[in-house]
Amino acid sequence: MWGKILGALFGLALLRLPGLFIGLILGHWFDVKMGANLARFRGLFNESEEQQGLFMYTTFATMGHIAKATGVVTPAHIRQARHFMQQLGLNEAQQQEAQAAFRDGKASNFPLVAQLQAFHQHFGRQKDVTHYFVEIQLGIANVDGEMSHEQYQLLQQVALQLSVSRLQLEQMLAAYRAQQRFNRHDSKRPSANAMQDAYKVLGVSDNCTEKELKRAYRKLMAQHHPDKLMAKGVPAAMLDVAKRRTQEIQAAYELLKNRH
Incomplete structure (x- = not known):
């Protein structure tokens, strides 16, 4: 029904009463199309x-x-x-x-x-x-x-x-880019750059305390825990990706925890 509601509101704002009816028609088309797509996904997954x-x-x-x-x-x-x-x-x-x-x-x-x-x-x-x-x-x-x-x-x-928020988006983007770099480092011979990227993966500064480091680690692990995400509606097919994410967070934390 969201397509019809949004279409009607946009149409009313742009063309008043005629736009209301046009928006309803277009919104109904969107609802039908999305419903068919969702039905296919439910069956396949x-x-x-x-x-x-x-x-x-x-x-x-x-x-x-x-x-x-x-x-x-x-x-x-x-x-x-x-x-x-x-x-x-x-x-x-x-x-x-x-x-x-x-x-x-x-x-x-x-x-x-x-x-x-x-x-x-x-x-x-x-x-x-x-x-x-x-x-x-x-x-x-x-x-x-x-x-x-x-x-x-x-x-x-x-x-x-x-x-x-924009700040949250920027933090996620910085962490994502740091994670990509961190994955390319030699885990057996970590460099100073690897450590800097590990801090960014966890979203903390390189002068953070042990308590701050552990708190950031636990927060990220909780956010990406597969069982928690599944309970909140994330499809089972997505959980392997979440599991790999927790492994990446774990690797960054393991590198840093012994330095504090």
Whole structure:
């Protein structure tokens, strides 16, 4: 019903009474289309609740929209999307549906705001889930360590619709980039740069106390704990990615804890 409500409000604001009816028609089309997409995802991922399909569809459609932000989807973005699908362990049918959602998102008229508002309606009170969703989008927006101005603007729009502040977005982006660098360091012979990146992964300064370090570590582990995310509605297919994230956080903490 969110498509009809939003369409009616936008139409009324732009064209008054005629716009109201036009908005209702367009909103109904959006509701029907989204409902069909969510139904496909529920069946393919063996999830019984609508929010599971909503999470999966919104994830890949938003990825597609961000990838197309500059007008052209690069091979690097396609590789990143495929890599993410492989990380999820999707079977062939599931990958086809994920690719279909990605293509939907690439359309210039894709209703990103309405889709995100529908997502926020279901998950908005679950801050860990909305932050996790934004973190997923960082991977497609920051392919090969590069992000265009248009992609950054879209990322800000995603964060805004999900009540993630600009400061929180900047912190997540800094942590994501540090994590990518940290993963490339030699874990057996950690350098000073590896330690600096480890601090950024945990979101603390290099002169933090042992207590502050431990508090940051525990907070991040709690936010990304697979069981906790699953209980809040994140699809089971996404949990392996969350598990890898906790392993990365653990590795950064293990490097630093003996230095305090």
